[in-house]
Amino acid sequence: MNTLFLAWQTPRPTRAWFPIGRLDAEDHHFVFRYTGGAIKAQEEAGFSALIAFPDLNRRYEADELFPLFKNRILDPNRKDFAEYLGWLDMDPLRADPVEILGLTGGERETDSLEVFPKLEKRADGSICSRFFLHGLRHVSSEAQIRAKRLMPGEKLQVAIEVNNPATGFAIQLQTSDGHLIGWAPRYLIEDLRQGLIEPSAITAEVRRINELGAPFARRVLIELRCGLPASFQPMTSSDYTVLTP
Numbered sequence: 001m002n003t004l005f006l007a008w009q010t011p012r013p014t015r016a017w018f019p020i021g022r023l024d025a026e027d028h029h030f031v032f033r034y035t036g037g038a039i040k041a042q043e044e045a046g047f048s049a050l051i052a053f054p055d056l057n058r059r060y061e062a063d064e065l066f067p068l069f070k071n072r073i074l075d076p077n078r079k080d081f082a083e084y085l086g087w088l089d090m091d092p093l094r095a096d097p098v099e100i101l102g103l104t105g106g107e108r109e110t111d112s113l114e115v116f117p118k119l120e121k122r123a124d125g126s127i128c129s130r131f132f133l134h135g136l137r138h139v140s141s142e143a144q145i146r147a148k149r150l151m152p153g154e155k156l157q158v159a160i161e162v163n164n165p166a167t168g169f170a171i172q173l174q175t176s177d178g179h180l181i182g183w184a185p186r187y188l189i190e191d192l193r194q195g196l197i198e199p200s201a202i203t204a205e206v207r208r209i210n211e212l213g214a215p216f217a218r219r220v221l222i223e224l225r226c227g228l229p230a231s232f233q234p235m236t237s238s239d240y241t242v243l244t245p
Contacts, residue, residue, distance in 0.1 A: 001026040002098040003118035004069075005035070005240065007187065010045045011112070015166060017186055019239050020047065022118075023069060025098045032060040037239035059244050065097055072106030072115065073097050087210045087218045089130075103130060104218075105185070116187040119234040126227045127191065127234055130207065133173060133182040133220040146179040150220060156204040158184075158224070160193060169193065173204060173222065184224065191234040192226055201227030 006021040018041035024031045034049075034056045041047035042056075049056050052068040060066070074084050085092050088103050102117035119127045136147060157174040161183075164170035171184035171192050184192065192202065208221040228234065 002096070002102070004098060004102055004115050005118060005187070005235070006032075007037075007114045007116065008041055008047055009112040009114065010041075016041075016045055017167070018045070018047065019187070021050075021053070022240070022242055023066075023098070023115075025065070028063060030062045030065055032066060033058075033242040033244055035239060035243060036237075036241045038243070040239060057244050068113075069101060069106065069115065070097065072104075072108060073100050083213070087208075087214050087221075089208045089221055103132070116185060118240075119188075119191055121228060121233060124227075125230060126201075126225055128223065128225050129184075129188060130221065130223050131185050131188075132218055133222055134185055134217075135182040136219055137216045139180055139182060143179040143181050146175055146177075147181045147220065150175070150181075150206050150209055152206055152208055154206045156181075156206065156222070158192075158202050158204050182220070184222075188224070190237075191228070191232075192224075 002025045004023045005019045006023065008018050008020045010016045018037045019035060020038040020041055021032060021034050032053060034053070038047060038049075038056055050068065052066065053060055064070075074081055082092055085095050088100065090100070101115045106113070106115040117129075119129060121127055136144065155176060157176065159172045159174060161170040161172050162168070167186055167189070169189050171189055172180055173182050173184060174180050202225070204222055204224040206220060207223045210218055210221070
């Protein structure tokens with residue numbers, strides 16, 4: 001089963017961020033349910049149920065991907081779809097819509113929603129996450145030049161930032177020679193803070209570099225691995241707990 005979470009962000013200036021729903025996909029069957037984060041967003045930021053899913057306490061089921069999610073994926077019939085999958089480092093014969101959403105985030109300019117994958121703890125106690133580097137356009141010109149010299153397999157340094165103006169806590173990614181080239185996605189922050197208790201337990205490396213034609217948001221694909229304390233399970237707080245079975 002593949003699981004994604006849906007997040008909602010408030011308008012400026014606060015830009016507060018809440019996980020509000022969970023999508024489970026298995027054997028061409030899809031289930032969407034709201035999570036505790038939706039109640040929190042409602043109480044703290046005035047969130048209202050989405051038009052596509054108007055009842056916070058209902059379990060929504062379908063035999064095809066709900067339009068709210070499907071419309072966030074590039075149309076497979078487009079001529080540049082194969083190139084798009086190449087940017088994602090995905091096999092065209094095996095590419096799954098849910099996996100595509102988990103990697104791209106499904107963000108659109110017309111709303112304040114974002115999709116991200118559920119982190120699963122492995123048998124060795126670690127998590128592994130692939131994502132595109134965030135914020136490359138916001139770093140210094142020197143760092144952008146350095147980012148152009150990144151190579152697949154290159155190791156990156158991971159550091160926690162405690163006073164990021166947009167998110168408060170943030171996870172920085174730096175080159176070995178000290179250039180801040182961007183950040184990890186927001187959904188990783190809380191779980192990585194647990195892993196950063198033991199610095200040697202977290203590693204990051206460049207998996208793929210997309211150059212000509214690729215937008216900033218799809219330029220650098222990162223793979224991050226992080227060991228977590230034995231007693232800690234990622235994404236299990238009340239914000240991620242479904243409101244209905």
